[in-house]
Amino acid sequence: MGLGFLPLGLAFGALVTQSGLDWWWAGLSAALIFGGSFEFLLIGMVTASAPLAAIAVSALLVNVRHVFYALSFPLHRVSGHLGKAYSTYTMCDEVYALATGQQSRTWSSRRILWLQFLLHLYWAGSSTAGALLGSLIPHYVTGLDFALTALFTVLALDAVRNLRGDVLTPVLAVLSALAARLLFPGQILLAAFTLFTAALLARRLTTSRKPRHA
Amino acid sequence: MPDTGYAIAAVLVTAAVTWGLRALPFAALIPLRESSTVQYLSTRMPAGVMVILVVYCLHDLPVTEARAAAPLVALAVTLGLHLWRRNALLSIFSGTATHVVLASTVFTH
Numbered sequence: 001m002g003l004g005f006l007p008l009g010l011a012f013g014a015l016v017t018q019s020g021l022d023w024w025w026a027g028l029s030a031a032l033i034f035g036g037s038f039e040f041l042l043i044g045m046v047t048a049s050a051p052l053a054a055i056a057v058s059a060l061l062v063n064v065r066h067v068f069y070a071l072s073f074p075l076h077r078v079s080g081h082l083g084k085a086y087s088t089y090t091m092c093d094e095v096y097a098l099a100t101g102q103q104s105r106t107w108s109s110r111r112i113l114w115l116q117f118l119l120h121l122y123w124a125g126s127s128t129a130g131a132l133l134g135s136l137i138p139h140y141v142t143g144l145d146f147a148l149t150a151l152f153t154v155l156a157l158d159a160v161r162n163l164r165g166d167v168l169t170p171v172l173a174v175l176s177a178l179a180a181r182l183l184f185p186g187q188i189l190l191a192a193f194t195l196f197t198a199a200l201l202a203r204r205l206t207t208s209r210k211p212r213h214a
Numbered sequence: 215m216p217d218t219g220y221a222i223a224a225v226l227v228t229a230a231v232t233w234g235l236r237a238l239p240f241a242a243l244i245p246l247r248e249s250s251t252v253q254y255l256s257t258r259m260p261a262g263v264m265v266i267l268v269v270y271c272l273h274d275l276p277v278t279e280a281r282a283a284a285p286l287v288a289l290a291v292t293l294g295l296h297l298w299r300r301n302a303l304l305s306i307f308s309g310t311a312t313h314v315v316l317a318s319t320v321f322t323h
Contacts, residue, residue, distance in 0.1 A: 003303045004302045004303055004306045005300070006303075006304055007303075008306070008308055011310065021216075021221065022221075025221055025222075025225070028225050029225050032225050032229040033225060033228050033229045033232055034229075034232075035228075037267070037271075038228060040223060042225075042228060043225070046216055046221050046224050047260050049216050049220065049239075050225065051225065052220075052223055052227050053226055055224050055228060056228075056231050059228040059231040059232060060231050060235070063231065063235050063236075064234070065267075066236045066239070067239045068259060069236070069239075069254055069263075069265065069271050070242075070243045071252055071256050071272045072244055072255070072256030072259055072260065073240075075240055076247070084238070087257075088236045088240065089233050089236065090235045093267065096260065097264060100256070100260045100322075104260065108270050112271045119234075120311055139320070141316040141318045142322075143310075143316070143317030144310065144314055146285060146288050146309065146313035146314070146317075147306060147310040148309050149271035149272060149285065149309075150215050150289075150309035150310050150313075151269065151290070151293075152220060152268045152307065153289060153292045154302045154306055156261065156264035156267070157296050159260045159261035159264050159265075160261045160265070163258065163261050166258070169258045169261055170262065170265050171263035172260035173266050173269075175269065176262075177266045177269035181269070181273050189266070189267075193263070196259075196266060197255065197259075197261075200254070200259070200262070202253055202256070204251060204254050204255075205314055211288065
């Protein structure tokens with residue numbers, strides 16, 4: 001799965017140099033931020049010289065979804081202060097998807113940290129390589145950014161499979177996202193995660209009452 | 215090209231905000247982990263979160279224009295291949311390649 005990072009990192013690095021930024025900036029961003037979706041957005045903000053305060057607020061809003069990850073990420077299985085610090089530092093969407101999956105229930109601290117380190121390395125390496133190779137890509141070649149959509153699609157499909165026939169959860173997620181898109185076009189992610197969490201809670205309340213009536 | 219110091223500062227600011235969002239909620243949420251409601255949420259959130267991220271990636275799709283076909287065809291290729299072969303690398307690579315080819319040739323705007 002970590003190999004999915006290679007085309008994505010290459011695409012990110014290539015976009016960095018196509019946007020006129022230095023190649024090393026791709027590696028720096030990949031290694032220090034390690035949050036692909038906002039890194040793609042940050043390219044545009046930096047080339048437009050957006051104020052640092054605007055960058056901080058945007059990063060907060062785009063990445064606020066990580067707050068929800070603390071509910072289920074198995075940090076209690078990662079040992080040591082340094083281990084926990086590194087584990088939270090590199091807890092990106094893909095790490096969250098993998099570490100909360102069906103197959104990861106028995107993973108040790110070592111295994112989780114190795115997974116995170118390898119993904120971190122793949123991302124930083126492929127981003128730097130993409131930036132160095134990016135100048136070779138002709139300017140009429142566009143659309144590399146779809147790698148991010150494809151990655152989330154694959155992660156979503158695998159996670160939905162893990163639900164074993166629970167169709168309502170992905171349906172609620174799509175409805176939350178579409179409602180957020182219509183009602184809060186400026187804050188889609190935050191609104192969608194809040195609506196989705198509220199929908200799940202409402203569903204839990206209604207389904208847990210049923211046995212008492214029966 | 216933006217100033218080097220500024221470009222580095224932008225990365226540092228983003229990294230600090232992102233780490234804060236990733237690490238601080240654990241302190242607040244760990245006492246809640248034993249709750250059955252939190253466990254109910256945690257088994258269902260991963261799938262929902264990923265589905266929302268897919269919709270988010272497609273949120274500025276120009277649905278009334280022909281060039282919207284490029285991401286939609288690429289999405290179908292990604293989904294179809296992943297349902298069929300279940301190979302993440304193959305699905306991501308083929309979907310992205312489809313999009314690049316379509317967006318750079320047929321659907322240039």
